[in-house]
Amino acid sequence: MDIVLTGTGSPLPDPDRAGPSTLVKAGDTHILVDAGRGVVMRMAGAGSDPALLAGVLITHLHSDHICALNDVITTHWIRTRENTTLQIYGPVGTARFVERQLHALEDDIGYRVEHHDPLVKGPQVEVTELEPGDVFSIGDVNITTAATMHAPVRPTIGFRLEHEGAAAALVGDTTPCDGVDQLAAGADVYVQTVLRRDIVELLPGEMAQDILEYHSGVVEAAQTAARVGAKRLALTHMVPAPTPDQYPEWIARATAHFDGEVVIGDDLTTITVEPNT
Ligand SMILES: [Zn+2]
Ligand SMILES: [Zn+2]
Numbered sequence: 001m002d003i004v005l006t007g008t009g010s011p012l013p014d015p016d017r018a019g020p021s022t023l024v025k026a027g028d029t030h031i032l033v034d035a036g037r038g039v040v041m042r043m044a045g046a047g048s049d050p051a052l053l054a055g056v057l058i059t060h061l062h063s064d065h066i067c068a069l070n071d072v073i074t075t076h077w078i079r080t081r082e083n084t085t086l087q088i089y090g091p092v093g094t095a096r097f098v099e100r101q102l103h104a105l106e107d108d109i110g111y112r113v114e115h116h117d118p119l120v121k122g123p124q125v126e127v128t129e130l131e132p133g134d135v136f137s138i139g140d141v142n143i144t145t146a147a148t149m150h151a152p153v154r155p156t157i158g159f160r161l162e163h164e165g166a167a168a169a170l171v172g173d174t175t176p177c178d179g180v181d182q183l184a185a186g187a188d189v190y191v192q193t194v195l196r197r198d199i200v201e202l203l204p205g206e207m208a209q210d211i212l213e214y215h216s217g218v219v220e221a222a223q224t225a226a227r228v229g230a231k232r233l234a235l236t237h238m239v240p241a242p243t244p245d246q247y248p249e250w251i252a253r254a255t256a257h258f259d260g261e262v263v264i265g266d267d268l269t270t271i272t273v274e275p276n277t
Contacts, residue, residue: 059172
């Protein structure tokens with residue numbers, strides 16, 4: 001199973017980091033987790049395409065994680081010539097968000113249906129709203145969900161994807177909590193969105209300080225990874241985004257608390273986890 005960090009950015013615009021998203025390739029089954037800024041471009045860079053998606057998983061409805069979902073929906077529609085249905089899974093509220101996206105796209109859908117004979121129906125999308133604890137499958141990938149902690153954003157969920165005995169935890173924006181512990185327990189890779197608490201604390205302005213309340217710091221992510229016995233920790237959605245010369249310092253902060261491998265994500269960094277059958 002390949003875990004491709006298709007977007008390692010945050011809401012802060014960055015020329016080298018697309019918005020938050022991760023692509024999981026389990027054999028031919030491609031699953032996208034979140035759909036931040038530029039995701040379709042990065043999927044192309046990862047050898048994927050919305051038309052190849054067996055499913056899209058949404059962790060929460062913060063704009064940085066979903067602002068390019070309309071591009072995923074439209075590109076899937078055009079590339080499949082509406083012959084397949086895009087399956088989207090997310091917390092309660094996802095169906096309403098997708099419905100509103102489709103309303104926003106109504107004019108475009110009308111133009112394309114009028115212009116292209118093969119298109120007659122508009123995007124085929126099915127949304128499944130999930131409760132924490134739901135378990136389901138997409139192809140031969142088994143998916144477990146749990147509640148995460150990102151208040152006042154509610155509800156938020158994280159995912160554990162298992163394929164051929166290998167497990168990846170993709171938990172989104174969250175502080176450490178029981179749900180993350182459950183999802184990341186013994187995982188081959190635990191992907192965590194993080195900030196550097198020591199740096200953000202020094203930033204001016206109330207809004208910078210607000211974000212400290214509902215994200216994991218690098219140290220907390222490493223402590224979680226150690227506590228639950230994850231094999232690797234992958235850091236993404238880093239605030240503030242480090243330059244490569246700062247990576248060793250970020251990694252050192254994590255390895256002070258966690259013995260396993262620590263990966264700092266660049267866009268298209270790929271973590272391959274071997275089958276554990
Ligand atoms: Zn968020
Ligand atoms: Zn975020």
